[in-house]
Amino acid sequence: MHRERVSENVFWFQSEIYAQVTAGVIAGPQWAVVIDTLATPDETLAMREYIEHELSLQVRYVINTHYHADHTWGNCFFPGATILAHSRCRELLAEKGVASLEAAKKQNAALKQVKIVLPHLTFDQGEINLRVGKKNLILSPAMGHSNDGISVLVEEDRILFAGDAFMPLPYLVDGDIDELVASIKKVGKMGLENIVQGHGDIILRGEIEAAVKENLAYLSAVRKAVRTALKRKNPLEYLDELSIEECGKSRVFLGGLAEPLHRRNLRALYKHMLENTDKYEGEE
Numbered sequence: 001m002h003r004e005r006v007s008e009n010v011f012w013f014q015s016e017i018y019a020q021v022t023a024g025v026i027a028g029p030q031w032a033v034v035i036d037t038l039a040t041p042d043e044t045l046a047m048r049e050y051i052e053h054e055l056s057l058q059v060r061y062v063i064n065t066h067y068h069a070d071h072t073w074g075n076c077f078f079p080g081a082t083i084l085a086h087s088r089c090r091e092l093l094a095e096k097g098v099a100s101l102e103a104a105k106k107q108n109a110a111l112k113q114v115k116i117v118l119p120h121l122t123f124d125q126g127e128i129n130l131r132v133g134k135k136n137l138i139l140s141p142a143m144g145h146s147n148d149g150i151s152v153l154v155e156e157d158r159i160l161f162a163g164d165a166f167m168p169l170p171y172l173v174d175g176d177i178d179e180l181v182a183s184i185k186k187v188g189k190m191g192l193e194n195i196v197q198g199h200g201d202i203i204l205r206g207e208i209e210a211a212v213k214e215n216l217a218y219l220s221a222v223r224k225a226v227r228t229a230l231k232r233k234n235p236l237e238y239l240d241e242l243s244i245e246e247c248g249k250s251r252v253f254l255g256g257l258a259e260p261l262h263r264r265n266l267r268a269l270y271k272h273m274l275e276n277t278d279k280y281e282g283e284e
Contacts, residue, residue: 001013001014001015001016001038001043001046001047002014002016003050004202006024006157006159006194006196006202007154007157007159007193007194008157009026009027009028009132009133009134009135010024010025010026010027010135010154010157010159011024011025011026011027011050012024012196012202013025013038013043013047014201015038015039015040015043015070016043017039017040017043018039018040018070018255019039019070019199019254019255019257020199020200020201020254020255021036021038021039021070021071021198021199022036022196022197022198022199022200023035023036023037023038023044023047023071024036024152024161024196025047025050025051025055026132026135026137026154027051027055027057027132027133028057028132028133028135029133030057031057031058031059031060031061031132032051032055032057032058032059032060032132033059033060033061033062033063033130033132033137034047034051034059034061034062034063034078034081035062035063035065035152035161036063036064036065036071036072036161036163036198037062037064037071037072037073037074037075037077037078038070038074039069039070039073040110041074041077041110041111041113041114042110044074044077045077048077048078058080059078059081060081060082061081061082061083061084061130062075062078062081062082062083062084063083063084063085063137063139063150063152064083064084064085064089064119065085065142065149065150065151065152065161065162065163065164065165065198066085066086066089066145066146066148066149066150066163066164067085067088067089067092067093067096067097067146067148068146068164068174069097069100069101069104071163071164071198072089072093072097072116073097073101073111073114073116074114075116075117076113076114076115076116076117082120082121083117083118083119083120083121084119084120084121084122084128084130084139085119085121085122085148085150086122086123086124086141086148086149086150087122087123087124087148088124088147088148089119089122089148089150090118090119090122091148092146092148093116093118093119094116094118097116098116101114101115101116123139124141125141126140127139127140128140134156135154135155135156135157136154136155136156137152137153137154137155138152138153138155139151139152140153142162142163142165142183142186143165143175143176143179143180143182143183144165144170144172144175144176144177144178144179144180144181144182144183144184145163145164145165145167145170145171145172145174145175145180145183145198146164146174146175147174147175147176147179149163149164149165149175149183150163151163151165151187153190157193157194158190158191158192158193158194159192159193159194159196160187160190160192160194160195160196161196162187162195162196162197162198163198164197164198164199165180165183165184165187165198166183166184166187166195166197166198166203166211166215167197167198167199167200167215167254168197168199168200168201168249168253168254168258169218169244169249169253169254169258169261169262170184170215170218170219170265171261171264171265172219172265172268172269173261173264173265173268177219177222177223177269177272180219181216181219184212184215184216184219185212185216187208187212188208188209188212192205192208193205195208195211199254200253200254214248214249217248218247218248218249221246221247221248222247222265222266222269223269225238225239225242225247225266226239226266226269226270226273227273229266229270230270230273230274230277235270236267236270239266239267239270240263242266244258244259244262247262249262
């Protein structure tokens with residue numbers, strides 16, 4: 001697991017095991033806030049060990065940016081902490097998380113000690129402010145990757161924990177492309193010092209504009225490709241031949257997972273647009 005101090009009392013953790021998934025810690029004088037958990041019990045427990053023994057703090061709050069397993073299944077390793085999330089995150093964890101975990105346990109013995117802990121405090125619109133020492137955390141909706149996404153802005157440092165609304169490769173299979181475009185555009189206008197992506201490396205201030213443009217260009221290319229495919233005799237064959245590089249991204253992102261995720265993006269958007277033909281008629 002990689003670890004880095006992003007600014008005073010703000011720390012970043014990145015998995016070395018699964019898809020470069022990230023988590024964050026905001027340290028206050030008496031307690032800490034965790035933003036997302038990591039993909040495996042061992043890495044989440046290593047993060048907790050660092051907080052408790054290196055920072056000498058207990059975790060009072062855990063913020064889930066969305067319900068996906070690699071960001072929430074570690075909730076159970078912070079007993080006594082209050083879990084904060086979007087209201088839809090709680091619903092989706094209850095609807096899907098328990099069954100998914102039980103299925104995963106049959107394949108992976110390392111998950112034996114994991115249990116689903118649902119968020120205790122939720123919201124579905126507006127913002128939540130959480131004060132941690134001298135830091136003000138602003139939780140606000142960040143949709144598109146999923147319909148329960150939130151981001152966390154460390155206001156004083158202009159550091160955004162964006163969750164999966166911002167990734168090296170935008171991923172929309174469980175979300176909505178229009179909402180994802182809107183979220184990425186919003187990030188580009190926030191005047192940030194750093195973006196902590198839900199997966200991948202930290203984006204520095206001088207890199208943000210280019211990263212925003214690249215992600216928007218990728219989504220535009222994917223949308224254009226699917227519109228073209230809908231006019232073809234063999235649309236899925238056309239999409240299967242469209243490489244990630246042709247859409248402006250590299251297959252080396254996310255520890256090699258970018259290419260299959262790109263394939264899923266194309267298929268998911270094709271299915272969505274096919275089912276909503278009326279909505280997209282007349283698009284350029």
